[in-house]
Amino acid sequence: MIVAMWIFGVLTVLSALGVVFAPRPLHSALWLVGTLFFLAVHFALMGADFIAALQVVVYAGAIMVLVVFVIMLLGLDEGPTQNQSRLTLYSGAIFCGLFLGLLLFAFTHQLSFPIGSGVSNGSVGDPREVGRVLVTDFLYAFEVIALLLFAAIIGAVLLANDRKRPLMPGRGLKAVQGSANDAASVEA
Amino acid sequence: MNILGSTLTGQVTENLLLVLIPLFPLVGAALLGVAVGIREDRRWQAGWAATLFAVCSFVVTVKLFLGIGDAQEAFRYTAWRWFESGQLSVALALRMDRLAGVMTLVVTGVGSLIHLYAIGYMHEDESRPRFFCYLNLFLFAMLLLVLGENLLVMFVGWEGVGLCSYLLIGFWYREMPNADAGQKAFVVNRIGDAGFLLGIFVLFWNLGTVSFPELQGLVGQLPPYLAETAALLLFVGAVGKSAQIPLFVWLPDAMAGPTPVSALIHAATMVTAGVYMVTRLGALYVLAPTALAVIAVVGTATALLAATIALAQNDIKKVLAYSTVSQLGYMFMALGAAAFSNGIYHVVTHAFFKACLFMAAGSVIVGCHHEQDMRHYGGLRKSMPLTFLAYLAATYAITGLPFGAGFFSKDAILWAVYSHEIVLFGTPINRVLWGVGLFTAFLTAFYMTRSLMMTFFGEYRGHEHPHESPWTMTTPILILAVPSLAFGFLFGEEFLHFLAAWGREDLNVGHAVLAENATYHLLEMISMGIAVAGVALAAFIYGLQPRLVDSLLRAAAVCRGVHRALLNKWWIDELYDALIVAPLRKVSAVLFSVLDRALIDGTVNGTALFMAANGEIVRRMHTGRVSSYAMVLFAGTIAAIIFWIVL
Amino acid sequence: MEVTQFYLVLGAVLFTLGTLGVLIRRNTIVIFMCIELMLNSVNLTMVALSRQFGEVSGQVFVFFVMAVAAAEAAVGLAIIMTAFRNYHSVRTTDVHDLAG
């Protein structure tokens, strides 16, 4: 466990670096897929199987496909993109360093709970347990999230629809469904 | 029997018929209003319908009038509680006592005749229904004014007649001067109305009521200075409505309206509303001697001023208009001498002869194809004999030649002034006023005869062929000519007796003191002589020596100057324009451009600009680039974390 | 190093890297991906703490974060597409209509 943790930890950080510093967006995207995949491994290592699987399905399988899709569709990968001005770069780096330092400081010296005292019982990662909590304690949030996704679908359809081509050229509801399908298929 | 000083104790009878009097014209107005757009070939009916309603109203009035008992008795009709607030409670109520009855008779009677006359006068006009609608509406408002049970109902009529006057003066609105004249009339009237309102306020806040009978009983409790204030404020209203100095300027302009309108509104009825109102509140006015003095002075001055202007006018209607103003001045002289019934007497006789004069003038105007300048008349007695007869009779009456209607009423006024102690600023002025009144009588005789001569005698100086008017026009004129001549002679004494409650005790005709008073008879002689002199002089100049005036004007610069001044009405319009209207315009413009736009808006916009300038500085921080925002956001987060850790 | 602490630190590092990416990259899509990275680092932290405390709600939160991320991806990418249609670029330096 510890060994795997370290190995995948290093891999995660490396691929995250790839995401940030890869000159081409598509490479960034692929690095990100890697990162996400490794994170899924981490989740699995921590016993959160459900989350791990979900991580791959949702992130790697859906969101990142969407991103890659957009990159390809828009032809954004023509060449390495320039970074911001030097000032931004340096100040960004300094801020990030400061921030990381703060976080590390906080996580190593300021934790308010004794590290390792927690008992990881086996049922924590069990999908059954997660599911139960999800539809009991968090039912309201669950429903809200459902609504949010629904709204997002509509929003995405409206936004991505080409203005020059009206959404509904007199075809009524059918057309809406059609375009919703396209967008939803892209989005799922 | 004088009710001016006493509380009312008479019988008040509720009578539903009373409401019919104003209702007939109102219904007529409404019907005609709806029918404004009827077909051309049906429009002739409008005049007849309106006349019918007016006559109905007259008939009801006669019926009621005959039922009025003694001075304290009255008919009353309360429609509904109009509004009430706190102690104020106003009913839409009508009340007819002797005074109101007389006025109602004049309004409906003369009004009916003028309606009839208007049928002929307006028979070519395409908007006759509208005209008769207005005319009926006017009748309604005037009747409200006269019959109002309280100050507010009177005020309704007061403003209502102003509105109708506005509408009728501007009846031919396509000519801008007509519209201007109407507006001028309304606005000037409104000045008076404002005073009237304030007067109401004074009375209400101190007596707690606006109802005439109640007021009559309560005015005695008013402290003198308040009585004076209220009386003067209300008089301002009368000044506006009855065209006295300084608010008389609208009346001559009002001649822009059709002639029946001039006859009805601006001679016979509306303009006398002021007189009626003062009489109605006579109980108040007798408590306010200073106010009465002011009234007398204003009336006298107006009479003189208007008469002088009338001397030089060439427009026949203008002559009559100034004559009306002058005669109204007489009426106010009477009021100023507390001889209210004499004022009303003159109102009635004036209604007869001035309506007759106006209608006759209208007949002449129609006959001469809408020519109003007397210099283009002449010798019309041959071509329109009936009109001539009527005009002659009316002129006879107004000039104050013996036994005409004007003779009795005017003399009574002069005597009232002479015999009454009118004190202003500690000085008794009644003799002066009398003298001026007498001189005015002379002028009146002169200019009226002048107009008669210029119109009906001599050679015809116009171009179009004159013709006599149709019977609808001549009949009313002739009918009115009769009382113009005979009213005073036949009914004068009875009339004054009838209204004795509103008159001075010592002036009652038949009063022992009066009958034996040598001065009274002397003065009668003098005024008779003056009238004859005026008539004779005018007849001489304009009948026998038509060139005399011209040569006089050519000869003497003074004469020319005077003539110019008279012709231009003493430049009073111009004076008002320069002193009031123009500065007001200037002030408004300055208020708008300087105060409103520059100062207030300047401050507001200046603040906004200041803010905008600040924003301009802050703006540069907003590059519109997400990353710089993100950077700032992130820096802020870090600062927050540090803050949190440090604390 | 303790497991939980390890993951906290790992989360911090990933978060910082994501932030760095957001700050220094110009391409909107890359920025978008960096935000995803930040979200994931938080997910990691939450799962780690969920494990630490034996409390399943941490994972439920992660679930919600994922759902929100999905919604965000849909709308965010649609916005990027729209922006591209209008500006023919997805660089943050080219889209600055809100410049004061």
Added chain:
Amino acid sequence: MPIELQIEGSRLLTLTMLSPLLGVLLVGLVPATQPGRARGAAILSASITFLLSFNVLSRFVTHGRGFQFAERVEWLPALGIDYILGIDGISLWLIVLTTLLTLLVVIASTSIHEKLRAYLASMLFLEVGMLGAFMALDALTFYVFWELMLVPMYFLIGIWGGSRRIYAALKFFLYTAFGSLLMLVAIVYLAFAHQDQFGEVSFFLGDWVNLQLSVREELLLFSAFALAFAIKVPVFPFHTWLPDAHVEAPTGGSVILAGVLLKMGLYGLIRFGIPVFPFATHAAAPTFAVLGVIGIVFGALVAWMQTDIKKLVAYSSVSHLGFCVLGYAAINIQGMQGSILQMLNHGVSTAALFFLVGVVYDRKHTRLCADYGGLARKTPVFAFVFLVFTLSSVGLPLTNGFVGEFLILLGSFQFSPVLAAVAVTGVIFGAMYMLSLYRRIMFGPFDEAKNGDLTDLTMRERLVFAPLFALVFVIGLYPQFILDDIAPPSRRLLEHLRGKEPAQAPAALEDGVQSARSVTAPADTDTVDYAIRVRTEEGVQG
């Protein structure tokens, strides 16, 4: 003055207030290509609201106690904010006016071609805000609705307005927002003052009445409220947003602005100012009276100078609202009743005037008097209707304008004859500018080449004018049915104010007023009047 809530379970007020939202929904569902159906939906909704308000009117008990149809629901209990609605005779008629005018505006929306649905939705939203503000008894609820009105109006001016609409909209927004923010501060202060004194935060008007405030506090807080309300009225030096907003707003916007929104300010002064700040109300009355009179004369004079029809009517609003303020400041029953009645009258006649301006503007797209002239001949019905509303605006007796104006002047005369005398000139100037407007548009020669294509009022327009036209005469002939409703709350308010005059006159002005007052009225007018009245009745009967 305890504020009684006659709680009733029907939730009629909430229903009425929120019913326009149904219209918003319906309008939103209609496709943009079918303006007719959108308008139909809005008309339907506005009619429903109107009928509901009519229901309120019919079930309202004239002499009922306290606030009727009251509702009280905890809204944000943690902050002591309740959702409290309730109406008395004062708000009742304003509510009916609001629903009526909104309905008419929606009917008359044919001139809107751009973004009709948004226009209608804004209008209906605006209606919600207005109704809510008239119904709210909780200061924060009131404030929410108060601000809610601002937004749709901003859009109405800013989107469908004339050429300088952005400037006007912004000016309108900033002016009003500026005032209302100060008011918010005062509201919060009062709520916490209540906590200090009674232990819990409360925004309820009825709780505030019991507050013990020092004179200094009261004056300061009242100033904050009064500024917000004065801007909305608008009282003289704060009026410059009004002409701009009116001129640039679309017809419907002007109508609602003049008809309802301007009443908000005075309504707020009466609803909140008097119960909570009785001393300050007394102290500020002379100032308000003077400003009101300045407004009357100033508005009238400036209106006289205008060449733009709408601007003229806008300045006439300043003048008319000056009357209302004067009546309010008179602090007597006549002034109060007159003021409220005049608000309604102004709502009827000025709204109608704006509609009328809209009629010609829709046809000729110019608002300059000079571009018209002699219309009486070409469009007689229009001219007639215009005349009636002109006269109503001028305050001719037997039209609605008279009674309110009369009561105000009467009331103010008791307060200060001098001010009343100055204010009366407003009557004169009113006739001057309105008739000169009428003369310039309707009279004179008709330019066939320029205006030959003008048409008279259409059936729809006649329909819009019909109720207002009827109201002009109904109120003019029998205003008592409104005055009766207004009287009890007015009396309660005055009762509350009685005996709370500040010990010493705060302003030098007060001296003038005092001395002026002594000219006419004995100190205790009421008793004297009563005595006289009794005697009078005896006199008449005996």
Added chain:
Amino acid sequence: MDDLLSVGIVVVKAAVVMGAVLHLAALTTWVERKASALIQNRIGANRAAIFGFDLAGIINTLVADPVKALTKEDFVPKGVSQFMHSLAPFMGMFPVIISFAVIPFGPPIVLDDRVITLQLAELNVGILYVLAMGSLAVYGTVLAGWVSKNKFSLMGSLRASAQMISYEITMGISIIGLLALYQTLDFASIVEQQSGTVLGFLPKWGIFMSPFNWIAFILFFVSVMAETKRAPFDLPESESELVAGYMTEYSGMKFLLFWLGEFAEIVVASALVVVLFFGGWQLPYIDVSKFTLGPLIGAMVFGAKVSAFCVLQVIIRWSVPRFRYDQLLNLCWKLMLPIALGNLVATIAWMIWLDS
């Protein structure tokens, strides 16, 4: 020592599974050639032979073809990253093969105290794992299409990804009801639950566990077929429209990898269908796990079932014509998705009814 043994066992299992899948896939290619020939009434794959034995075309398909592919020129378009170009087929192949890791292919072997499950990874979220891997498979096609710098490729990959994502949803939803019946996501547990009978005569396979599961089966089967991107769902590589879709620029071994991946997908799909609906390694009426050779028998039963479904898919592929693309998506979103949702509701309702 123990650990070492465990690792060893895992390695062995991995090798077995890997080999089995690849061989099944390879064999399926042969079946494909031969079946198509049969269906089209021709002989098919009969040229290559070793010493005259063509083994009914096996030599041709399993020896000659790979050799040919291996020796072909590896063509990479100009200006394209060699690494990316190679990565694409790998990423297409990899998730497919590892998704087999969670599929139990036989009852556990019990040796004294040690239980060796015939399942590579005992994940308690097995189905999610498979779905996750399935969604990762998209990257292969997407990358291939993008890296080829070719219109047809890009078009093909876009079609492929849209198709796969869409059908994944139907696939997932269609089996939720089933999973609710099983009350678990673990494949081993699922298969174990499928022993015995329902109504006394039907084997208690997934498809018979509720009156609606046959609907789920049809939906799921259609979806997994769509996932394999084969006819009638071969829009991404339809040769008459897009030359060869995302594979246009691939040749030689890389092409073969794609090809093999496709067939591996067929095998995985069949295995999933079998595990979920047809009892996995269970034999009807007989409890295999009780036999000594149970694991072997179970594995053989499983293999047989999988093979049958592979053949079925091949037959379908050669029997049904290709969809039009809009029909394809409409089928998914407008027909299958609603039916899947309805099926879900119905199944749950049925469960509740059963409980009450």
